[in-house]
């Protein structure tokens with residue numbers, strides 16, 4: 172075969188090959204993505220040139236990968252535009268190699284790794300090959316096929332070659348340590364990973380491998396729910412179906428398509444990992460793009476496909492890139508728009524999904540002012556109010572949801588009496604706060620049901636944002652609507668029942684940290700005693716617990732509210748007033764029983780709020796046994 176040319180590749184580095192091999196990629200596998208991408212580009216160039224009448228049209232574009240186990244070669248063939256000798260000299264010898272050099276230069280400066288590893292292109296074939304040949308025939312000229320050949324040194328040669336059809340074969344003579352790439356299963360996996368959604372058919376030994384036609388490039392109006400779900404299941408196998416999805420599509424000021432899925436979060440979401448896959452023109456780049464979407468959307472899954480995200484920069488540079496930041500804002504806005512649409516059109520579904528959506532919306536609001544404005548009306552709270560049936564053509568509020576009902580802050584406020592003075596009552600634990608909850612609801616108050624972890628930060632944040640709002644947990648304090656307003660009579664010593672009860676309780680508890688209040692509570696179901704935790708003090712306690720990563724227990728300082736209207740308390744008072752001092756022991760059995768019962772009231776109130784620690788249970792048991800003994804003594 173005639174040697175047409177031999178020469179020296181125009182690069183400065185004496186031998187770029189060993190450097191690239193060592194320094195650039197931890198995984199060499201991306202060579203396949205680069206070469207197949209070049210084939211796809213060549214096919215689309217040919218299509219464009221054919222439309223313009225500049226070259227012959229090909230049949231359907233196809234990339235075929237062949238393995239020769241004996242020769243230890245991997246050949247990537249395309250029926251794209253091909254190259255003339257001049258083009259090979261220009262694009263392969265000069266462009267390809269100088270861009271490889273630029274890439275290396277840049278790579279050396281970026282210490283924390285380059286996100287996409289793009290920009291190396293054709294030269295990446297030398298990561299796995301000791302010798303690369305390129306046989307190409309141009310579709311746009313009558314010139315013959317040529318074979319370019321290079322062994323990784325700066326020397327190349329070009330010869331005439333045999334190739335009937337236009338297109339290019341890149342023949343990789345694999346290095347001994349890279350022989351994994353003559354295994355068909357390995358190549359198949361790589362095609363699925365990197366080339367699955369490329370717009371051209373990729374074959375391995377004649378068998379079509381990739382899916383093509385990515386859903387995110389299609390018109391959302393023509394896509395069925397089933398298709399969205401199938402893509403999710405394909406990308407994230409064995410993860411169940413997604414909750415809902417957001418289709419992204421914009422071409423200004425940047426080009427971006429994608430589909431983001433809200434997973435059904437069982438347990439806690441992962442806010443660190445980032446599982447959204449990044450594509451560039453349908454070519455897979457990375458399966459985690461933490462830098463592109465805002466932190467609060469990290470547990471979302473799916474695909475973002477954009478040629479406008481810079482790939483050959485470091486991750487830290489990506490974070491501060493202005494365009495990337497505006498892409499992040501765009502994604503957040505689309506998520507907010509989707510949630511708004513859902514709430515307006517399918518309020519029942521929205522309410523059902525709320526528990527899974529809440530972490531995104533709440534954390535997002537706290538982290539991103541703009542997002543907070545976008546989702547302000549989309550925040551739901553469980554409520555004790557009965558679900559509304561009338562819709563007025565709009566969203567019902569409260570929204571029914573199975574046994575539960577949800578409301579918005581504005582819905583809640585619209586039902587709030589003026590006396591309540593914008594005080595929003597909430598409850599974080601329907602069991603532990605059951606007594607207080609039922610006191611309020613029996614008097615007709617509406618209570619929001621909140622979630623302990625996020626809401627312990629989110630409610631204060633809401634208060635800071637709306638200075639007219641005041642959140643108060645049901646067990647923080649009781650107001651006059653829950654108390655009887657009859658004046659109290661005094662006994663012979665001029666003492667009210669409340670005062671003597673307070674004295675009894677104080678003596679019995681002998682604990683300065685417990686403040687004792689005595690009230691007559693309305694309602695027959697009001698408990699004899701309950702624990703109240705003033706709002707600000709309890710919040711401090713919650714924050715302390717959160718910082719120590721433990722569950723907030725009962726704060727040492729708390730209020731014991733005794734309901735003097737309760738028959739048990741009334742009985743206790745009678746018992747106390749009937750007690751006589753006995754000089755020998757100092758305390759009469761009746762006095763001792765009254766004190767035991769008073770202490771028992773406190774224990775029960777603490778039990779009601781889950782406030783008896785395991786190490787206090789033994790004391791409680793022995794006190795209860797003594798008390799029962801004393802009661803038996805009186806009975807016989």
Ligand SMILES: Nc1ncnc2c1ncn2[C@@H]1O[C@H](COP(=O)(O)OP(=O)(O)OP(=O)(O)O)[C@@H](O)[C@H]1O
Nearest residue numbers: 209210213253262263266267290291292293294339
């Ligand atoms: N299979 C091919 N068919 C036709 N031309 C090709 C082929 N492969 C490479 N080329 C030519 O060689 C040039 C250099 O390729 P290379 O892969 O190094 O960079 P690139 O594709 O331009 O950019 P990138 O860095 O994004 O890969 C291409 O722009 C193209 O003109």
